[in-house]
Amino acid sequence: MKKIDRGTAFVQQHLSLFQCPTCRAAYTEVDGHSLVCPNHHTLDVNKKGSLNFLNRNVDTEYDDAMLASRRKVLSAGLFDGIVTAVGTALDAQAQTILDVGTGEGTPLAKLLAERNNQDVGLGFDISKAGINLATQLDTDAFYLVADLAHLPFMDHQIDTIVEFFSPSAYEEFNRVLKPGGRLVKVIPNAGYLHELREMLYPVDSKNHTYSNDKVLNHFMATYPQATQQRVQYTWTIPADIYVDLLHMTPLHWGARPEAQALAEQTPLDQVTVDVTVLVVDV
Numbered sequence: 668m669k670k671i672d673r674g675t676a677f678v679q680q681h682l683s684l685f686q687c688p689t690c691r692a693a694y695t696e697v698d699g700h701s702l703v704c705p706n707h708h709t710l711d712v713n714k715k716g717s718l719n720f721l722n723r724n725v726d727t728e729y730d731d732a733m734l735a736s737r738r739k740v741l742s743a744g745l746f747d748g749i750v751t752a753v754g755t756a757l758d759a760q761a762q763t764i765l766d767v768g769t770g771e772g773t774p775l776a777k778l779l780a781e782r783n784n785q786d787v788g789l790g791f792d793i794s795k796a797g798i799n800l801a802t803q804l805d806t807d808a809f810y811l812v813a814d815l816a817h818l819p820f821m822d823h824q825i826d827t828i829v830e831f832f833s834p835s836a837y838e839e840f841n842r843v844l845k846p847g848g849r850l851v852k853v854i855p856n857a858g859y860l861h862e863l864r865e866m867l868y869p870v871d872s873k874n875h876t877y878s879n880d881k882v883l884n885h886f887m888a889t890y891p892q893a894t895q896q897r898v899q900y901t902w903t904i905p906a907d908i909y910v911d912l913l914h915m916t917p918l919h920w921g922a923r924p925e926a927q928a929l930a931e932q933t934p935l936d937q938v939t940v941d942v943t944v945l946v947v948d949v
């Protein structure tokens with residue numbers, strides 16, 4: 668089946684999820700490969716089998732090379748322990764899962780696979796390049812380009828929102844989640860990839876250390892009933908993707924070129940993954 672036909676079939680089956688970005692009405696019809704709202708606004712499923720809800724192309728700091736590096740490192744399993752922890756935090760029954768800031772899509776695809784592909788999986792990102800890469804994955808997940816501030820979903824349609832290291836929009840999350848729906852947010856701890864951080868930044872640099880206090884405090888102030896679980900493991904780095912690991916995070920953006928060059932020439936065998944999984948029923 669062609670991607671555009673597969674994407675159209677998904678949209679047809681789950682039409683009531685999607686909201687017209689122009690008039691905010693629910694789409695009511697699929698005509699060919701186009702979604703049509705009651706006010707005759709249309710949106711086409713594209714050749715990649717996805718939807719683009721942005722009327723402009725947004726340049727993000729995640730360029731093609733960085734996304735390709737992320738694909739290699741995430742395929743190799745850097746986040747596997749995190750994905751398992753998130754899967755454990757989800758209700759066992761089949762449900763509609765939305766992955767916020769899905770990037771190149773691998774964590775969502777792995778999460779759905781761990782749950783035996785029983786769920787309806789949606790992943791969105793503002794980066795068209797990321798979503799184009801995501802649509803190449805062998806997964807039942809549906810990927811789309813959208814803005815965090817205007818989620819293109821009708822109210823109270825989503826059972827669970829997951830977020831791997833992404834910015835949040837809590838009002839929008841509360842709007843699209845079903846009453847009692849769950850939010851599972853993964854944030855890095857100080858120890859996350861600290862080996863790279865320490866190589867790239869001198870001791871007197873503010874980037875030498877990291878604190879998640881601000882993000883954590885904001886989350887806990889918004890959802891005081893949330894629970895926190897720490898997930899910590901050492902990941903063995905396959906030698907052929909060490910440089911991709913250096914390039915896949917924003918960590919290297921502010922590093923001095925000589926520190927970057929030195930880090931590239933000094934391969935590490937292992938790196939620390941250290942995150943907090945925040946869980947709340949809204």
Ligand SMILES: [Zn+2]
Nearest residue numbers: 687690704708
């Ligand atoms: Zn409309």
